[in-house]
Amino acid sequence: xxxxxxxxxxxxxxxxxxxxxxxxxxxxxxxxxxxxxxxxxxxxxxxxxxxxxxxxxxxxxxxxxxxxxxxxxxxxxxxxxxxxxxxxxxxxxxxxxxxxxxxxxxxxxxxxxxxxxxxxxxxxxxxxxxxxxxxxxxxxxxxxxxxxxxxxxxxxxxxxxxxxxxxxxxxxxxxxxxxxxxxxxxxxxxxxxxxxxxxxxxxxxxxxxxxxxxxxxxxxxxxxxxxxxxxxxxxxxxxxxxxxxxxxxxxxxxxxxxxxxxxxxxxxxxxxxxxxxxxxxxxxxxxxxxxxxxxxxxxxxxxxxxxxxxxxxxxxxxxxxxxxxxxxxxxxxxxxxxxxxxxxxxxxxxxxxxxxxxxxxxxxxxxxxxxxxxxxxxxxxxxxxxxxxxxxxxxxxxxxxxxxxxxxxxxxxxxxxxxxxxxxxxx
RNA sequence: GGAGGGGUCGGAUAGUGGUUCAUUCCAGCGCACUUGAAAUGCGCCAGGUCGCAAGGCCUCGUGGGUUCGAAUCCCACCCCCUCCGCCA
Numbered sequence: 001x002x003x004x005x006x007x008x009x010x011x012x013x014x015x016x017x018x019x020x021x022x023x024x025x026x027x028x029x030x031x032x033x034x035x036x037x038x039x040x041x042x043x044x045x046x047x048x049x050x051x052x053x054x055x056x057x058x059x060x061x062x063x064x065x066x067x068x069x070x071x072x073x074x075x076x077x078x079x080x081x082x083x084x085x086x087x088x089x090x091x092x093x094x095x096x097x098x099x100x101x102x103x104x105x106x107x108x109x110x111x112x113x114x115x116x117x118x119x120x121x122x123x124x125x126x127x128x129x130x131x132x133x134x135x136x137x138x139x140x141x142x143x144x145x146x147x148x149x150x151x152x153x154x155x156x157x158x159x160x161x162x163x164x165x166x167x168x169x170x171x172x173x174x175x176x177x178x179x180x181x182x183x184x185x186x187x188x189x190x191x192x193x194x195x196x197x198x199x200x201x202x203x204x205x206x207x208x209x210x211x212x213x214x215x216x217x218x219x220x221x222x223x224x225x226x227x228x229x230x231x232x233x234x235x236x237x238x239x240x241x242x243x244x245x246x247x248x249x250x251x252x253x254x255x256x257x258x259x260x261x262x263x264x265x266x267x268x269x270x271x272x273x274x275x276x277x278x279x280x281x282x283x284x285x286x287x288x289x290x291x292x293x294x295x296x297x298x299x300x301x302x303x304x305x306x307x308x309x310x311x312x313x314x315x316x317x318x319x320x321x322x323x324x325x326x327x328x329x330x331x332x333x334x335x336x337x338x339x340x341x342x343x344x345x346x347x348x349x350x351x352x353x354x355x356x357x358x359x360x361x362x363x364x365x366x367x368x369x370x371x372x373x374x375x376x377x378x379x380x381x382x383x384x385x386x387x388x389x390x391x392x393x394x395x396x397x398x399x400x401x402x403x404x405x406x407x408x409x410x411x412x413x414x415x416x417x418x419x420x421x422x423x424x425x426x427x
Numbered sequence: 428g429g430a431g432g433g434g435u436c437g438g439a440u441a442g443u444g445g446u447u448c449a450u451u452c453c454a455g456c457g458c459a460c461u462u463g464a465a466a467u468g469c470g471c472c473a474g475g476u477c478g479c480a481a482g483g484c485c486u487c488g489u490g491g492g493u494u495c496g497a498a499u500c501c502c503a504c505c506c507c508c509u510c511c512g513c514c515a
Contacts, residue, residue: 038477041476041477041484041485042477042478042483042484044484044485045476045477045483045484045485046483046484048483048484048485049483049484051495051496052448052483052484052496054495054496055445055446055495055496056445056446056448056496057446058445058446058495058496059445059446059496060445060446061446067495070495071495071496072495073495074495074496075495077495078494078495078496199505240437241437241473241474243437243455366474368437368455371456372455372456372472374473374474
């Protein structure tokens with residue numbers, strides 16, 4: 001949510017921003033409606049003021065005759081006021097519907113473009129592996145080594161269902177301990193296990209609703225299953241006022257994640273790259289309302305994720321997402337993509353973004369600064385580690401000529417071995 | 428699922444239709460006293476919105492309703508607590 005004042009005073013910037021994000025929004029219609037709103041509000045305020053004054057005279061009137069006279073006058077006013085209020089309700093309904101469609105303004109450093117093909121690479125790390133044998137893809141590797149079972153997965157869970165078995169399960173548990181040890185003991189991060197079953201308000205607040213409803217699972221009680229711990233974690237301080245001395249707040253937040261993948265029926269249909277159900281550790285930061293602070297923590301969150309990939313020795317690159325690849329509220333986003341040999345390209349493992357006060361306005365998360373002024377916090381988030389997706393890159397980059405899969409050095413202590421596979425499929 | 432109780436401006440509280448405009452305490456901020464601090468005293472102190480300003484308006488869980496007038500009465504919903512039932 002942007003400030004309507006900001007939209008009014010910076011109409012051109014907002015329009016240009018929406019265009020850069022390839023999001024259609026009628027700012028002129030919104031502003032015309034806002035003029036209407038303000039006129040109506042002024043009229044309503046005036047009548048209420050009159051009513052308030054009269055109300056006091058009624059209470060203090062000595063003569064019954066005088067009393068009755070004012071009351072009948074107010075009965076007339078009440079009808080007029082009611083009409084204004086009805087118009088106001090209609091205006092506000094439309095006004096709110098338009099307001100939630102206005103996207104946040106992207107940063108100047110965000111490149112133009114309409115899809116991820118236009119994302120701009122800003123960094124590469126690690127060496128792309130060369131194999132002296134015919135490398136396999138992750139779908140086959142995990143299956144052949146008894147680490148995943150897709151057939152029984154879809155038998156039990158439907159399309160995109162999966163089981164992780166043997167070293168597949170062990171590898172996820174190892175990765176969990178790996179990432180937990182790197183975050184949970186840091187004094188600056190608060191470890192958190194967040195709910196996945198979440199009410200609609202946090203989804204509205206983070207910008208997933210109303211636009212992306214078709215990507216969410218909804219329960220018969222009208223709650224939704226979250227696709228990321230960002231949603232419940234951002235909801236944590238909803239409608240609260242924090243102290244500046246408590247900022248920044250950094251969460252290392254775990255949750256199961258559920259995504260309908262409604263818009264991607266044809267994509268990544270095999271294996272565990274794109275699935276309906278997974279688990280993820282997410283970094284979420286609330287900081288004071290300053291662009292410099294946002295940028296500082298954005299870089300920090302990105303670096304935290306990179307450090308994990310470096311420890312796992314997975315070659316990756318960082319891209320700045322182009323305008324068309326940004327969500328409604330995002331000001332700027334880096335995707336981190338690790339190398340996937342079978343596709344000879346980098347594929348996303350992390351996504352790091354900041355929002356300025358777009359989310360905190362909707363969620364009503366504020367803080368008191370040193371002068372006592374109440375301001376909206378800034379918010380950011382980035383993946384710490386999502387599983388089992390990372391297994392695709394580990395399997396492919398660490399595969400060996402004999403078909404087995406090496407264990408990344410950083411995980412060997414947790415796995416208790418240095419090579420996975422050939423464990424036999426459960427019959 | 429059943430029964431009962433409750434949600435008031437950062438926290439805690441008073442307030443059951445008007446005539447003090449939401450009370451008081453704590454916390455916070457400013458000033459005085461003090462070498463400094465504590466204590467004490469005095470003052471300020473909810474958020475939002477419209478307005479150049481003076482000032483107006485809104486908000487007592489949310490949304491409706493009754494009324495000239497609602498924190499207060501009615502209805503629906505949300506959330507919290509207690510007990511019973513069921514259950515990992």
